[in-house]
Amino acid sequence: MTLRYLTAGETHGPQLTAIIEGLPSNLKLDFEALNFELARRQKGYGRGRRMQIEKDTAEIVGGVRHGLTTGAPVALVVANNDWTHWRNIMNIEPISGTDEEKRRVHRPRPGHADLNGGLKYNLKDLRNVLERSSARETAIRVAVGAIAKQLLGHFGIKIAGQVIRIGEIEAPPHQLPIDELISKTENSSVRVVDPETEKLMEAYIDKIKEEGDSIGGIVECIVEGVPIGLGSHVQYDRKLDGRIAQAVMSINAFKGVEIGIGFEAGRLPGSKVHDEILYSEERGYHRASNRLGGFEGGMTNGMPIVVRGVMKPIPTLYKPLQSVDIDTKEPFAAQVERSDACAVPAASVVLEHVVAWEVAKAFLEKFGGDSLEEIERNVKSYLAQLENY
Numbered sequence: 001m002t003l004r005y006l007t008a009g010e011t012h013g014p015q016l017t018a019i020i021e022g023l024p025s026n027l028k029l030d031f032e033a034l035n036f037e038l039a040r041r042q043k044g045y046g047r048g049r050r051m052q053i054e055k056d057t058a059e060i061v062g063g064v065r066h067g068l069t070t071g072a073p074v075a076l077v078v079a080n081n082d083w084t085h086w087r088n089i090m091n092i093e094p095i096s097g098t099d100e101e102k103r104r105v106h107r108p109r110p111g112h113a114d115l116n117g118g119l120k121y122n123l124k125d126l127r128n129v130l131e132r133s134s135a136r137e138t139a140i141r142v143a144v145g146a147i148a149k150q151l152l153g154h155f156g157i158k159i160a161g162q163v164i165r166i167g168e169i170e171a172p173p174h175q176l177p178i179d180e181l182i183s184k185t186e187n188s189s190v191r192v193v194d195p196e197t198e199k200l201m202e203a204y205i206d207k208i209k210e211e212g213d214s215i216g217g218i219v220e221c222i223v224e225g226v227p228i229g230l231g232s233h234v235q236y237d238r239k240l241d242g243r244i245a246q247a248v249m250s251i252n253a254f255k256g257v258e259i260g261i262g263f264e265a266g267r268l269p270g271s272k273v274h275d276e277i278l279y280s281e282e283r284g285y286h287r288a289s290n291r292l293g294g295f296e297g298g299m300t301n302g303m304p305i306v307v308r309g310v311m312k313p314i315p316t317l318y319k320p321l322q323s324v325d326i327d328t329k330e331p332f333a334a335q336v337e338r339s340d341a342c343a344v345p346a347a348s349v350v351l352e353h354v355v356a357w358e359v360a361k362a363f364l365e366k367f368g369g370d371s372l373e374e375i376e377r378n379v380k381s382y383l384a385q386l387e388n389y
Protein backbone atom coordinates (compact mmCIF):
# COMPACT_ATOMS: atom_id res chain seq x y z
CA MET A 1 0.00 0.00 0.00
CA THR A 2 1.46 3.34 -0.91
CA LEU A 3 1.05 6.16 1.51
CA ARG A 4 -1.51 8.68 0.29
CA TYR A 5 -3.78 11.42 1.54
CA LEU A 6 -6.49 13.77 0.42
CA THR A 7 -7.69 16.98 2.00
CA ALA A 8 -11.04 18.77 1.93
CA GLY A 9 -12.41 21.96 3.41
CA GLU A 10 -12.68 25.69 2.84
CA THR A 11 -10.91 28.58 4.48
CA HIS A 12 -14.12 29.87 6.12
CA GLY A 13 -15.89 26.51 6.34
CA PRO A 14 -16.24 24.57 9.57
CA GLN A 15 -13.02 22.60 9.25
CA LEU A 16 -10.22 21.19 7.16
CA THR A 17 -10.17 17.43 6.89
CA ALA A 18 -7.57 14.89 5.77
CA ILE A 19 -7.58 11.15 5.38
CA ILE A 20 -4.22 9.41 5.37
CA GLU A 21 -4.01 5.86 4.17
CA GLY A 22 -1.06 3.51 4.28
CA LEU A 23 0.39 4.29 7.70
CA PRO A 24 1.61 1.19 9.53
CA SER A 25 0.05 0.04 12.78
CA ASN A 26 1.71 0.61 16.16
CA LEU A 27 3.17 4.04 15.40
CA LYS A 28 2.98 6.04 18.61
CA LEU A 29 1.64 9.50 17.89
CA ASP A 30 2.71 12.52 19.89
CA PHE A 31 -0.35 14.78 19.81
CA GLU A 32 1.47 17.67 21.46
CA ALA A 33 4.18 17.56 18.82
CA LEU A 34 1.51 17.56 16.12
CA ASN A 35 -0.11 20.69 17.51
CA PHE A 36 3.29 22.30 18.02
CA GLU A 37 3.88 22.01 14.25
CA LEU A 38 0.53 23.71 13.57
CA ALA A 39 1.47 26.55 15.93
CA ARG A 40 4.82 26.91 14.13
CA ARG A 41 3.00 27.50 10.83
CA GLN A 42 1.01 30.33 12.38
CA LYS A 43 4.00 32.25 13.65
CA GLY A 44 6.33 34.58 11.82
CA TYR A 45 6.94 38.28 11.46
CA GLY A 46 4.71 39.94 8.86
CA ARG A 47 1.54 37.92 9.36
CA GLY A 48 -1.91 39.48 9.66
CA ARG A 49 -4.68 39.36 12.24
CA ARG A 50 -6.21 36.01 11.32
CA MET A 51 -3.23 34.19 12.75
CA GLN A 52 -4.09 35.69 16.12
CA ILE A 53 -7.77 34.68 15.89
CA GLU A 54 -7.04 31.10 14.90
CA LYS A 55 -5.11 28.81 17.16
CA ASP A 56 -4.94 25.64 15.19
CA THR A 57 -5.12 22.23 16.78
CA ALA A 58 -5.63 18.88 15.08
CA GLU A 59 -8.19 16.36 16.20
CA ILE A 60 -7.74 12.76 15.16
CA VAL A 61 -11.08 11.13 14.44
CA GLY A 62 -10.09 7.76 13.03
CA GLY A 63 -7.30 5.21 12.78
CA VAL A 64 -5.71 5.80 16.18
CA ARG A 65 -6.49 4.08 19.47
CA HIS A 66 -4.79 4.52 22.83
CA GLY A 67 -2.10 6.64 21.21
CA LEU A 68 -1.13 4.13 18.52
CA THR A 69 -2.08 3.88 14.86
CA THR A 70 -4.13 0.79 14.09
CA GLY A 71 -3.27 0.46 10.39
CA ALA A 72 -6.68 1.87 9.43
CA PRO A 73 -6.91 5.22 7.60
CA VAL A 74 -6.06 8.11 9.91
CA ALA A 75 -8.63 10.90 9.76
CA LEU A 76 -7.62 14.36 10.90
CA VAL A 77 -9.60 17.52 11.46
CA VAL A 78 -8.37 21.08 11.93
CA ALA A 79 -11.29 23.31 12.92
CA ASN A 80 -11.64 26.86 11.60
CA ASN A 81 -12.24 28.81 14.78
CA ASP A 82 -13.85 31.84 13.14
CA TRP A 83 -16.39 29.73 11.28
CA THR A 84 -19.13 30.96 13.61
CA HIS A 85 -18.92 34.32 11.80
CA TRP A 86 -19.28 32.59 8.44
CA ARG A 87 -21.99 30.06 9.27
CA ASN A 88 -24.54 31.62 6.97
CA ILE A 89 -22.19 32.73 4.21
CA MET A 90 -20.70 29.23 4.02
CA ASN A 91 -23.97 27.36 4.64
CA ILE A 92 -24.21 24.13 2.67
CA GLU A 93 -28.00 24.61 2.46
CA PRO A 94 -29.36 27.16 -0.02
CA ILE A 95 -29.77 30.59 1.57
CA SER A 96 -31.67 33.68 0.51
CA GLY A 97 -30.19 37.14 0.72
CA THR A 98 -28.38 39.76 -1.28
CA ASP A 99 -25.00 39.23 -2.93
CA GLU A 100 -23.57 41.29 -0.14
CA GLU A 101 -25.10 39.08 2.54
CA LYS A 102 -23.71 36.04 0.74
CA ARG A 103 -20.40 37.83 0.37
CA ARG A 104 -20.44 36.99 -3.31
CA VAL A 105 -17.10 37.74 -4.98
CA HIS A 106 -17.22 39.08 -8.53
CA ARG A 107 -13.92 40.90 -8.58
CA PRO A 108 -11.07 38.45 -9.26
CA ARG A 109 -7.78 39.21 -7.52
CA PRO A 110 -4.65 39.15 -9.69
CA GLY A 111 -2.20 36.45 -8.59
CA HIS A 112 -4.97 34.23 -7.19
CA ALA A 113 -6.96 31.28 -8.52
CA ASP A 114 -10.14 33.43 -8.65
CA LEU A 115 -10.54 34.12 -12.36
CA ASN A 116 -9.16 30.84 -13.75
CA GLY A 117 -11.24 28.84 -11.28
CA GLY A 118 -14.40 30.84 -12.01
CA LEU A 119 -14.05 30.37 -15.76
CA LYS A 120 -13.09 26.70 -15.53
CA TYR A 121 -15.80 25.63 -13.06
CA ASN A 122 -18.39 28.05 -14.46
CA LEU A 123 -18.85 29.72 -11.09
CA LYS A 124 -20.21 33.24 -10.94
CA ASP A 125 -19.41 33.54 -7.26
CA LEU A 126 -15.63 33.51 -7.09
CA ARG A 127 -15.87 32.77 -3.37
CA ASN A 128 -16.42 29.15 -4.43
CA VAL A 129 -12.88 29.23 -5.85
CA LEU A 130 -11.03 31.32 -3.32
CA GLU A 131 -12.39 29.45 -0.32
CA ARG A 132 -10.60 26.31 -1.44
CA SER A 133 -7.55 27.83 -3.14
CA SER A 134 -6.61 29.75 0.01
CA ALA A 135 -3.35 28.86 1.71
CA ARG A 136 -5.42 27.97 4.76
CA GLU A 137 -5.24 24.46 3.27
CA THR A 138 -1.57 24.36 4.18
CA ALA A 139 -2.67 23.98 7.83
CA ILE A 140 -4.01 20.50 7.19
CA ARG A 141 -1.01 19.67 5.01
CA VAL A 142 1.20 20.55 7.95
CA ALA A 143 -0.86 18.24 10.19
CA VAL A 144 -0.46 15.41 7.67
CA GLY A 145 3.25 16.13 7.28
CA ALA A 146 3.66 16.21 11.06
CA ILE A 147 2.59 12.57 11.20
CA ALA A 148 5.06 11.75 8.41
CA LYS A 149 7.71 13.59 10.44
CA GLN A 150 6.94 11.42 13.47
CA LEU A 151 7.24 8.25 11.42
CA LEU A 152 10.59 9.42 10.04
CA GLY A 153 11.70 10.54 13.50
CA HIS A 154 11.17 6.99 14.77
CA PHE A 155 13.86 5.91 12.30
CA GLY A 156 16.25 8.71 13.26
CA ILE A 157 15.46 10.99 10.31
CA LYS A 158 15.45 14.68 11.25
CA ILE A 159 13.97 17.60 9.35
CA ALA A 160 14.79 21.29 9.64
CA GLY A 161 13.66 24.39 7.79
CA GLN A 162 15.06 27.88 7.50
CA VAL A 163 14.50 31.13 5.70
CA ILE A 164 17.29 31.95 3.24
CA ARG A 165 15.99 35.21 1.79
CA ILE A 166 13.23 37.75 2.25
CA GLY A 167 13.23 40.24 -0.59
CA GLU A 168 16.61 41.96 -0.68
CA ILE A 169 17.86 40.45 2.59
CA GLU A 170 19.77 37.19 2.41
CA ALA A 171 20.85 35.09 5.39
CA PRO A 172 24.59 34.34 5.50
CA PRO A 173 25.51 30.68 4.89
CA HIS A 174 26.39 28.48 7.89
CA GLN A 175 27.26 24.88 8.68
CA LEU A 176 25.34 24.39 11.91
CA PRO A 177 24.49 20.86 13.05
CA ILE A 178 20.80 20.13 12.43
CA ASP A 179 19.74 20.20 16.11
CA GLU A 180 21.25 23.63 16.55
CA LEU A 181 19.67 24.81 13.32
CA ILE A 182 16.27 23.64 14.59
CA SER A 183 16.59 25.35 17.98
CA LYS A 184 18.01 28.63 16.60
CA THR A 185 15.37 29.04 13.87
CA GLU A 186 12.65 28.19 16.40
CA ASN A 187 13.67 31.22 18.42
CA SER A 188 13.69 33.56 15.44
CA SER A 189 10.68 35.62 14.30
CA VAL A 190 11.73 35.06 10.68
CA ARG A 191 13.25 31.57 11.04
CA VAL A 192 16.89 32.46 10.51
CA VAL A 193 19.88 31.57 12.71
CA ASP A 194 21.62 34.93 12.59
CA PRO A 195 20.12 37.64 14.90
CA GLU A 196 21.52 40.45 12.74
CA THR A 197 19.75 39.06 9.66
CA GLU A 198 16.57 38.72 11.71
CA LYS A 199 16.63 42.44 12.54
CA LEU A 200 17.29 43.39 8.92
CA MET A 201 14.46 41.17 7.70
CA GLU A 202 12.00 42.56 10.25
CA ALA A 203 12.85 46.13 9.26
CA TYR A 204 12.53 45.20 5.59
CA ILE A 205 9.08 43.66 6.14
CA ASP A 206 7.99 46.80 8.05
CA LYS A 207 9.09 48.97 5.15
CA ILE A 208 7.23 46.81 2.62
CA LYS A 209 4.10 46.88 4.78
CA GLU A 210 4.24 50.68 5.08
CA GLU A 211 4.43 50.90 1.31
CA GLY A 212 1.23 48.80 1.05
CA ASP A 213 3.16 46.07 -0.68
CA SER A 214 4.07 42.43 -0.03
CA ILE A 215 7.26 40.42 -0.29
CA GLY A 216 8.33 36.82 -0.97
CA GLY A 217 11.54 34.93 -0.42
CA ILE A 218 13.45 31.67 -0.44
CA VAL A 219 13.11 28.86 2.10
CA GLU A 220 15.17 25.73 2.63
CA CYS A 221 14.50 22.30 4.05
CA ILE A 222 17.17 19.85 5.19
CA VAL A 223 16.48 16.17 5.86
CA GLU A 224 19.21 14.30 7.70
CA GLY A 225 19.62 10.61 8.43
CA VAL A 226 18.01 9.40 5.21
CA PRO A 227 19.24 5.95 4.13
CA ILE A 228 20.80 5.47 0.69
CA GLY A 229 18.34 4.33 -1.96
CA LEU A 230 14.98 6.05 -1.34
CA GLY A 231 13.35 6.71 -4.71
CA SER A 232 14.43 4.96 -7.90
CA HIS A 233 16.13 5.65 -11.21
CA VAL A 234 14.01 3.07 -13.06
CA GLN A 235 10.86 5.09 -13.74
CA TYR A 236 10.18 8.83 -14.05
CA ASP A 237 7.52 8.87 -11.38
CA ARG A 238 9.65 7.02 -8.85
CA LYS A 239 12.45 9.60 -8.83
CA LEU A 240 12.22 11.08 -5.36
CA ASP A 241 13.81 14.42 -6.28
CA GLY A 242 11.11 14.81 -8.96
CA ARG A 243 8.35 14.01 -6.51
CA ILE A 244 9.72 16.46 -3.98
CA ALA A 245 9.86 19.14 -6.67
CA GLN A 246 6.19 18.56 -7.49
CA ALA A 247 5.22 18.70 -3.83
CA VAL A 248 7.13 21.94 -3.28
CA MET A 249 5.59 23.55 -6.36
CA SER A 250 2.15 22.59 -5.06
CA ILE A 251 2.51 24.88 -2.04
CA ASN A 252 0.53 28.07 -2.59
CA ALA A 253 2.65 30.86 -4.05
CA PHE A 254 5.74 28.69 -4.72
CA LYS A 255 7.29 29.49 -8.07
CA GLY A 256 10.49 27.49 -8.16
CA VAL A 257 12.38 24.66 -6.53
CA GLU A 258 16.03 23.68 -6.29
CA ILE A 259 17.78 20.57 -5.00
CA GLY A 260 21.26 21.23 -3.60
CA ILE A 261 22.99 24.03 -5.48
CA GLY A 262 20.12 23.91 -7.99
CA PHE A 263 20.30 26.60 -10.66
CA GLU A 264 23.92 27.34 -9.76
CA ALA A 265 24.74 24.02 -11.45
CA GLY A 266 24.11 25.73 -14.78
CA ARG A 267 26.87 28.26 -14.11
CA LEU A 268 29.66 26.08 -12.70
CA PRO A 269 31.97 23.51 -14.35
CA GLY A 270 31.41 19.82 -13.52
CA SER A 271 34.41 19.69 -11.21
CA LYS A 272 32.67 22.21 -8.94
CA VAL A 273 29.30 20.51 -9.03
CA HIS A 274 29.69 16.76 -8.54
CA ASP A 275 30.32 15.25 -5.14
CA GLU A 276 33.29 12.88 -4.99
CA ILE A 277 32.73 9.42 -3.55
CA LEU A 278 34.66 8.41 -0.44
CA TYR A 279 34.71 5.27 1.69
CA SER A 280 35.63 4.68 5.31
CA GLU A 281 35.01 1.77 7.72
CA GLU A 282 33.13 4.11 10.00
CA ARG A 283 30.84 5.89 7.50
CA GLY A 284 30.77 3.45 4.60
CA TYR A 285 30.24 5.18 1.23
CA HIS A 286 29.79 8.91 1.56
CA ARG A 287 30.51 12.13 -0.32
CA ALA A 288 33.24 14.73 0.03
CA SER A 289 30.61 17.47 -0.41
CA ASN A 290 26.85 17.74 -0.85
CA ARG A 291 26.37 20.09 -3.76
CA LEU A 292 23.78 17.81 -5.34
CA GLY A 293 21.62 17.97 -2.22
CA GLY A 294 21.50 14.27 -1.42
CA PHE A 295 20.34 12.95 -4.81
CA GLU A 296 21.81 11.13 -7.78
CA GLY A 297 19.63 9.26 -10.24
CA GLY A 298 16.44 10.14 -8.41
CA MET A 299 17.69 8.20 -5.37
CA THR A 300 18.98 9.40 -2.04
CA ASN A 301 22.74 8.98 -1.68
CA GLY A 302 22.87 9.12 2.11
CA MET A 303 23.86 12.77 2.29
CA PRO A 304 21.31 15.23 3.72
CA ILE A 305 18.49 16.14 1.35
CA VAL A 306 18.63 19.90 0.71
CA VAL A 307 15.61 21.49 -0.98
CA ARG A 308 14.91 25.15 -1.61
CA GLY A 309 11.71 26.77 -2.75
CA VAL A 310 10.95 30.32 -3.80
CA MET A 311 7.74 32.00 -2.69
CA LYS A 312 6.32 34.88 -4.68
CA PRO A 313 5.05 37.96 -2.81
CA ILE A 314 1.54 37.53 -1.43
CA PRO A 315 -0.86 38.72 -4.14
CA THR A 316 -3.42 40.49 -1.92
CA LEU A 317 -2.03 43.99 -1.58
CA TYR A 318 -3.05 47.10 0.28
CA LYS A 319 -1.78 48.83 -2.82
CA PRO A 320 -4.52 47.94 -5.32
CA LEU A 321 -3.79 46.10 -8.58
CA GLN A 322 -5.85 46.45 -11.74
CA SER A 323 -8.48 43.78 -12.50
CA VAL A 324 -11.83 43.34 -14.30
CA ASP A 325 -15.27 42.85 -12.72
CA ILE A 326 -16.86 39.62 -14.05
CA ASP A 327 -20.38 41.15 -13.89
CA THR A 328 -19.74 44.41 -15.71
CA LYS A 329 -16.48 43.57 -17.53
CA GLU A 330 -15.39 47.00 -16.32
CA PRO A 331 -11.89 47.54 -14.95
CA PHE A 332 -11.49 48.25 -11.25
CA ALA A 333 -8.66 48.55 -8.78
CA ALA A 334 -8.83 45.59 -6.36
CA GLN A 335 -10.13 46.76 -3.00
CA VAL A 336 -7.87 47.07 -0.02
CA GLU A 337 -7.98 43.88 2.03
CA ARG A 338 -6.52 42.68 5.25
CA SER A 339 -3.71 40.30 4.40
CA ASP A 340 -0.24 39.17 5.40
CA ALA A 341 2.62 41.30 4.05
CA CYS A 342 5.03 38.36 4.24
CA ALA A 343 4.37 34.70 4.95
CA VAL A 344 7.85 33.40 4.10
CA PRO A 345 8.63 32.13 7.66
CA ALA A 346 5.33 30.21 7.68
CA ALA A 347 6.06 28.88 4.20
CA SER A 348 9.31 27.43 5.52
CA VAL A 349 7.28 25.35 8.00
CA VAL A 350 4.94 24.22 5.20
CA LEU A 351 7.97 23.25 3.09
CA GLU A 352 9.34 21.03 5.87
CA HIS A 353 6.05 19.17 6.04
CA VAL A 354 5.46 18.58 2.36
CA VAL A 355 9.03 17.33 2.01
CA ALA A 356 8.58 15.10 5.10
CA TRP A 357 5.53 13.58 3.46
CA GLU A 358 7.36 12.70 0.22
CA VAL A 359 10.31 11.23 2.09
CA ALA A 360 7.99 9.18 4.33
CA LYS A 361 6.13 7.91 1.30
CA ALA A 362 9.37 6.79 -0.38
CA PHE A 363 10.54 5.33 2.92
CA LEU A 364 7.44 3.15 3.18
CA GLU A 365 7.73 2.12 -0.47
CA LYS A 366 11.22 0.86 0.29
CA PHE A 367 10.65 -0.66 3.73
CA GLY A 368 6.88 -0.96 3.77
CA GLY A 369 5.12 -3.31 6.08
CA ASP A 370 1.78 -3.36 7.83
CA SER A 371 3.18 -2.79 11.29
CA LEU A 372 5.99 -0.61 12.61
CA GLU A 373 7.79 -3.77 13.74
CA GLU A 374 7.75 -5.19 10.22
CA ILE A 375 9.24 -1.95 8.89
CA GLU A 376 11.92 -2.02 11.59
CA ARG A 377 12.93 -5.53 10.50
CA ASN A 378 13.04 -4.45 6.86
CA VAL A 379 15.19 -1.41 7.63
CA LYS A 380 17.57 -3.51 9.73
CA SER A 381 18.02 -6.14 7.06
CA TYR A 382 18.59 -3.51 4.34
CA LEU A 383 21.17 -1.68 6.45
CA ALA A 384 22.96 -5.02 6.96
CA GLN A 385 22.91 -5.53 3.19
CA LEU A 386 24.52 -2.11 2.68
CA GLU A 387 27.18 -2.93 5.26
CA ASN A 388 28.06 -6.20 3.55
CA TYR A 389 28.06 -4.75 0.05
Ligand SMILES: Cc1cc2nc3c(=O)[nH]c(=O)nc-3n(C[C@H](O)[C@H](O)[C@H](O)COP(=O)(O)O)c2cc1C
Binding pocket: 111, 112, 113, 133, 134, 135, 138, 251, 252, 253, 254, 312, 314, 315, 316, 339, 340, 343, 346, 347, 350
Ligand atom coordinates in the same frame (compact mmCIF):
# COMPACT_ATOMS: atom_id res chain seq x y z
C1 LIG B 1 1.75 30.20 4.35
C2 LIG B 1 1.10 31.00 3.24
C3 LIG B 1 0.28 32.08 3.56
C4 LIG B 1 -0.32 32.83 2.56
N1 LIG B 1 -1.09 33.90 2.92
C5 LIG B 1 -1.69 34.66 1.96
C6 LIG B 1 -2.44 35.83 2.30
O1 LIG B 1 -2.59 36.17 3.47
N2 LIG B 1 -2.99 36.54 1.29
C7 LIG B 1 -2.84 36.20 -0.01
O2 LIG B 1 -3.35 36.88 -0.88
N3 LIG B 1 -2.12 35.10 -0.38
C8 LIG B 1 -1.53 34.33 0.57
N4 LIG B 1 -0.77 33.23 0.19
C9 LIG B 1 -0.57 32.93 -1.24
C10 LIG B 1 -1.81 32.46 -1.97
O3 LIG B 1 -2.46 31.41 -1.28
C11 LIG B 1 -1.47 31.99 -3.40
O4 LIG B 1 -0.67 32.93 -4.03
C12 LIG B 1 -2.73 31.77 -4.20
O5 LIG B 1 -3.46 30.68 -3.65
C13 LIG B 1 -2.49 31.49 -5.70
O6 LIG B 1 -1.74 30.34 -5.89
P1 LIG B 1 -0.34 30.39 -6.68
O7 LIG B 1 0.37 31.60 -6.17
O8 LIG B 1 0.35 29.11 -6.26
O9 LIG B 1 -0.63 30.47 -8.13
C14 LIG B 1 -0.14 32.48 1.19
C15 LIG B 1 0.68 31.37 0.87
C16 LIG B 1 1.29 30.63 1.88
C17 LIG B 1 2.17 29.47 1.53
